[in-house]
Amino acid sequence: MVLRGQPIHCSVTMAAVKGVTIYEVARAAGVSPSTVSNLLNGRPGRMLPATRLRVEQAIERLGYRPNRAAQQLRTGRIRVIGLVVPSVANPFWGAFARHLEGVALSEGYHLLLCNSERDPDRERQYIEELWDDGIRGVVLCSSLPSLDHLQPLIARGLGLVAFDRTSQAGDPASLVNVSVDNAVGASLATQHLLSLGHRRIALVSGSLASVNRAERLHGFQTAVRAARIPKRDVVVWSGASSQYGDLDAAELGRRAGHELMSARRPPTAIFAINDMTALGIYAGARDAGAHVPVDLSVIGFDDIVLADLAAPPLTTVRQSLPEMAAAAFGQLHELIKDSSPRPGRSILIRPELVVRKSTAPPPPAG
Amino acid sequence: MVLRGQPIHCSVTMAAVKGVTIYEVARAAGVSPSTVSNLLNGRPGRMLPATRLRVEQAIERLGYRPNRAAQQLRTGRIRVIGLVVPSVANPFWGAFARHLEGVALSEGYHLLLCNSERDPDRERQYIEELWDDGIRGVVLCSSLPSLDHLQPLIARGLGLVAFDRTSQAGDPASLVNVSVDNAVGASLATQHLLSLGHRRIALVSGSLASVNRAERLHGFQTAVRAARIPKRDVVVWSGASSQYGDLDAAELGRRAGHELMSARRPPTAIFAINDMTALGIYAGARDAGAHVPVDLSVIGFDDIVLADLAAPPLTTVRQSLPEMAAAAFGQLHELIKDSSPRPGRSILIRPELVVRKSTAPPPPAG
DNA sequence: GTGAAAGCGCTAACAT
DNA sequence: ATGTTAGCGCTTTCAC
Numbered sequence: 001m002v003l004r005g006q007p008i009h010c011s012v013t014m015a016a017v018k019g020v021t022i023y024e025v026a027r028a029a030g031v032s033p034s035t036v037s038n039l040l041n042g043r044p045g046r047m048l049p050a051t052r053l054r055v056e057q058a059i060e061r062l063g064y065r066p067n068r069a070a071q072q073l074r075t076g077r078i079r080v081i082g083l084v085v086p087s088v089a090n091p092f093w094g095a096f097a098r099h100l101e102g103v104a105l106s107e108g109y110h111l112l113l114c115n116s117e118r119d120p121d122r123e124r125q126y127i128e129e130l131w132d133d134g135i136r137g138v139v140l141c142s143s144l145p146s147l148d149h150l151q152p153l154i155a156r157g158l159g160l161v162a163f164d165r166t167s168q169a170g171d172p173a174s175l176v177n178v179s180v181d182n183a184v185g186a187s188l189a190t191q192h193l194l195s196l197g198h199r200r201i202a203l204v205s206g207s208l209a210s211v212n213r214a215e216r217l218h219g220f221q222t223a224v225r226a227a228r229i230p231k232r233d234v235v236v237w238s239g240a241s242s243q244y245g246d247l248d249a250a251e252l253g254r255r256a257g258h259e260l261m262s263a264r265r266p267p268t269a270i271f272a273i274n275d276m277t278a279l280g281i282y283a284g285a286r287d288a289g290a291h292v293p294v295d296l297s298v299i300g301f302d303d304i305v306l307a308d309l310a311a312p313p314l315t316t317v318r319q320s321l322p323e324m325a326a327a328a329f330g331q332l333h334e335l336i337k338d339s340s341p342r343p344g345r346s347i348l349i350r351p352e353l354v355v356r357k358s359t360a361p362p363p364p365a366g
Numbered sequence: 367m368v369l370r371g372q373p374i375h376c377s378v379t380m381a382a383v384k385g386v387t388i389y390e391v392a393r394a395a396g397v398s399p400s401t402v403s404n405l406l407n408g409r410p411g412r413m414l415p416a417t418r419l420r421v422e423q424a425i426e427r428l429g430y431r432p433n434r435a436a437q438q439l440r441t442g443r444i445r446v447i448g449l450v451v452p453s454v455a456n457p458f459w460g461a462f463a464r465h466l467e468g469v470a471l472s473e474g475y476h477l478l479l480c481n482s483e484r485d486p487d488r489e490r491q492y493i494e495e496l497w498d499d500g501i502r503g504v505v506l507c508s509s510l511p512s513l514d515h516l517q518p519l520i521a522r523g524l525g526l527v528a529f530d531r532t533s534q535a536g537d538p539a540s541l542v543n544v545s546v547d548n549a550v551g552a553s554l555a556t557q558h559l560l561s562l563g564h565r566r567i568a569l570v571s572g573s574l575a576s577v578n579r580a581e582r583l584h585g586f587q588t589a590v591r592a593a594r595i596p597k598r599d600v601v602v603w604s605g606a607s608s609q610y611g612d613l614d615a616a617e618l619g620r621r622a623g624h625e626l627m628s629a630r631r632p633p634t635a636i637f638a639i640n641d642m643t644a645l646g647i648y649a650g651a652r653d654a655g656a657h658v659p660v661d662l663s664v665i666g667f668d669d670i671v672l673a674d675l676a677a678p679p680l681t682t683v684r685q686s687l688p689e690m691a692a693a694a695f696g697q698l699h700e701l702i703k704d705s706s707p708r709p710g711r712s713i714l715i716r717p718e719l720v721v722r723k724s725t726a727p728p729p730p731a732g
Numbered sequence: 733g734t735g736a737a738a739g740c741g742c743t744a745a746c747a748t
Numbered sequence: 749a750t751g752t753t754a755g756c757g758c759t760t761t762c763a764c
Contacts, residue, residue: 021741032751037743047749065498069438070741073756078435080478080499087464089671094460098453101481110499112446113479115467132431133446133476250675279675286677305455309616309645311652311677387757398735403759413733436757439740 020064029058040066072134081332082130082138084114084123090249090276091304093141096163099325100139107333116142118210124149131158137336139163139328145211147171159335161328165211167346176335177346178328182212185317185351186219189271189299192315192353194227197361198269198297202235204256204281205273206249213273216301220271235260235267249273253280254287261288261296268296268362275300275307278314278358293360303354312357324349386430395424406432438500447698448496448504450480450489456615456642457670459507462529465691466505473699482508484576490515497524503702505529505694511577513537525701527694531577533712542697543712544690548578551683551717552585555637555665558681558719560593563727564635564663568601570622570647571639572615579639582667586637601626601633615639619646620653627654627662634662634728641666641673644680644724659726669720678723690715 022040026033031051038046039055047055058064072078081104085093101111112130116123120142127138127150137159140150145168147160154160154172161176171177193201203220205213217236224234237260239252253272257280260266272278278300282292290296292312300307303318327347335342388406392399397417404412405421413421424430438444447470451459467477478496482489486508493504493516503525506516511534513526520526520538527542537543559567569586571579583602590600603626605618619638623646626632638644644666648658656662658678666673669684693713701708 019741022743023741033742034744034752035750038750041743051749065494067439067741068499069435069444070756071743072435073433073439073740073758074742074744076756083479088454088467089457089461089464091455091457091460091672094457094463095455097460097479098455098481101454101479110495111479113449113463113467113477115464128431129476133434250671254675279672282677283675283679305616306645306672309620309649311648313649385757388759389757399758400736400760401734404734407759417733433757436740437759439742439756440758440760442740 019067020062022064022066025055025058025062025064028062029054031055076134078134078136079108080110080112080133080135081329081336082112082114082127082135083141084116084126084138085141086118087115088113089115091306092274092276092302095304095321096141096325099321100329103326103329107329109329118142118144120144120149127153127158131156137161137332139332142210145209145214147175159332161332161335163324163328166215166348167344168211171344173344174335174342175344176331177344178324178331179212179346179348180319180324180351181348182215183219183222184348185301185319186216186271187223188351188353189301189317190220190223192355192359193269193271193297193299194223194229196269196297196359198267199229199362200233200265200267200269201229202237202256202260202267202270203273204237204253204260204270204277206239206252206277208236208238216273233267249276250280250283253277253282254284255280257281257284257290258287259284261285261290266290266296269359270296270298272298272300275302275304275314275316278316279306279310282310282358293358295363297359297362299359301351307354308356310358315356315359316354318352318354320349320352385433386428388430388432391421391424391428391430394428395420397421442500444500444502445474446476446478446499446501447695447702448478448480448493448501449507450482450492450504451507452484453481454479455481457672458640458642458668461670461687462507462691465687466695469692469695473695475695475699484508484510486510486515493519493524497522503527503698505698508576511575511580513541525698527698527701529690529694532581532714533710534577537710539710540701540708541710542701543710544694544697545578545712545714546685546690546717547714548581549585549588550714551667551685552582552637553589554717554719555667555683556586556589558721558725559635559637559663559665560589560595562635562663562725564633565595565728566599566631566633566635567595568603568622568626568633568636569639570603570619570626570636570643572605572618572643574602574604582639599633615642616646616649619643619648620650621646623647623650623656624653625650627651627656632656632662635725636662636664638664638666641668641670641680641682644682645672645676648676648724659724661729663725663728665725667717673720674722676724681722681725682720684718684720686715686718 022033022036026036044052088094104111114126139161141163163178167177237256278298281298285296292298300314300316303316307314307316388399388402392402410418454460454463470477480492505527507529529544532545533543603622644664647664651662658664666680666682669682673680673682
């Protein structure tokens with residue numbers, strides 16, 4: 001039985017491995033390949049209903065699935081977009097990746113994931129490879145002030161949506177930016193601290209070289225100046241960019257929290273550049289014997305899942321990830337659907353202050 | 367000048383958009399396409415050193431980059447692997463994705479990201495699409511006890527490495543499993559609690575239907591039985607699978623923590639199925655007025671970045687993500703490099719107990 | 733050592 | 749309404 005069955009079984013296996021082609025479907029349905037192709041490509045009107053039915057049945061019966069590589073080679077199109085993030089190990093980027101993947105999938109697109117670790121070289125090289133792969137649309141979460149390193153690709157027709165960054169003067173004309181309104185968010189956060197009565201305030205961040213962080217710094221300083229806080233009571237604690245990668249946001253916060261709270265005249269409130277850093281500040285303050293929110297108020301930015309779980313639950317500025325992911329994909333889709341030139345733009349989504357338990361009036365002594 | 371320059375400029379642009387082909391390189395170097403191809407495919411020995419140099423220079427000068435779609439169509443190979451995780455929004459999976467992407471990249475592979483939300487249908491459909499894309503190697507973080515839904519794909523030659531799951535009797539013969547040793551980890555955790563003197567212990571988890579969780583439950587029960595803890599003092603709190611997705615691990619922990627600590631006879635120690643759940647338990651216990659570790663010891667599993675940042679820092683069982691990612695990719699690479707049949711196997715990486723501050727002896731009353 | 737040529741599976745312009 | 753056909757860019761046997 002084994003021996004007799006083998007030839008047939010083998011041929012079936014081979015067919016499966018090799019894949020059913022459009023020619024086989026055409027032959028099975030008694031039509032030409034172009035008719036099958038027409039049906040597959042949304043042109044069912046070009047054939048008789050009866051023909052259409054025969055083709056559909058043949059496709060079904062044979063389990064035909066188009067070969068994407070062949071489609072891509074022929075049309076130059078591919079339903080994959082690239083996502084470049086600093087690191088998906090960072091829960092914020094992980095959550096963003098999840099949302100973006102969701103909207104992309106709902107439009108029939110797959111997502112190729114790249115972690116840049118905020119390295120411009122790596123970023124450029126990665127995107128060049130995405131180009132080689134045939135990918136013509138990329139969501140770049142870079143925050144680098146200059147996108148010069150990508151100029152050649154963009155000139156060739158790469159659709160690029162920059163996330164978490166606003167438009168800069170030197171940007172490519174067609175660039176689309178999607179971002180939370182960082183300045184507004186930072187102002188919201190700082191004003192909250194101010195309204196609680198804080199007069200000695202620190203901003204804690206890693207490198208401030210990125211666009212979004214510069215904006216947050218700007219919003220912070222605007223609010224602080226408007227409140228006429230003397231300069232000596234405002235400290236901007238910024239870790240060296242090379243020293244702390246994205247993964248270490250928490251570690252950086254921990255060090256900052258410790259340093260700041262060990263100083264002679266510690267701040268009574270800290271605005272952390274993001275939630276991971278804020279959580280690190282909790283730990284650092286604790287190490288230095290300070291208690292949140294009694295001795296120190298901490299406010300974050302992002303509203304990651306953990307913000308609400310922390311002890312105390314973290315007051316923060318929420319970025320609406322679902323909306324931002326939808327905006328980013330929507331813009332990218334527009335960009336790559338038809339390659340007719342389209343002016344660049346920036347889309348700023350307004351953030352929202354979420355008050356929890358990590359902020360309180362300053363201690364009497366402060 | 368503009369008008370005179372235009373034709374040339376235009377042709378340059380067109381070349382860039384269309385991409386340089388191997389024929390153009392061949393012509394520029396005065397050789398045939400096959401010689402260029404031979405060089406590109408690691409067969410430089412088939413030509414004279416002088417020829418080789420000419421070709422290399424032509425490639426350089428023209429900025430030639432192979433068209434991957436054409437390569438794929440011709441060879442059937444593609445340097446992309448798929449990663450299917452429940453959700454990268456979960457920091458554990460985000461971190462794993464980051465590590466896997468790193469090792470894949472170092473071998474010249476890209477990573478296509480898929481979030482299954484632990485839905486078997488979605489999982490299967492996703493992997494079928496990966497197959498259509500030409501992807502022949504997938505790391506599946508599924509934990510579903512049965513991989514029957516993937517049997518057809520595997521039979522066709524899909525290379526599959528199942529992560530976070532151990533081999534089951536009904537598994538496809540060629541399946542490779544990579545996982546932490548869950549039973550050992552759970553025993554380690556439980557023994558730690560026991561050695562601290564706890565005698566009323568709970569296990570908190572979402573659905574226990576997955577292989578890895580079943581193993582953890584098994585390790586837990588083995589340890590608890592060995593210590594002769596009476597059955598009534600051991601509670602297994604398991605949330606309905608449909609109710610809580612992966613994102614909600616923390617929320618589930620919160621509910622469990624609250625419920626358990628509000629009971630007449632609350633446990634003095636909880637083993638959480640993972641760190642996110644453990645962090646949720648912190649919050650739930652707090653809601654119920656219980657203090658970790660004074661009233662309640664909590665131990666987690668995974669050792670995510672946040673474990674060390676939590677208050678108190680979480681005692682947990684560490685999975686070595688770098689090693690596990692390397693093992694997963696290495697196995698997958700073996701699987702897809704040559705398609706000669708290869709027996710299935712399970713690779714279990716031993717976890718490590720990391721004692722921090724969330725575990726302590728039980729309160730005197732307990 | 734090098735080149736010619738076939739064809740991977742598909743699409744779309746162009747026949748009929 | 750349906751079919752014929754010419755490639756997309758590459759690899760690889762087979763000649764020379």
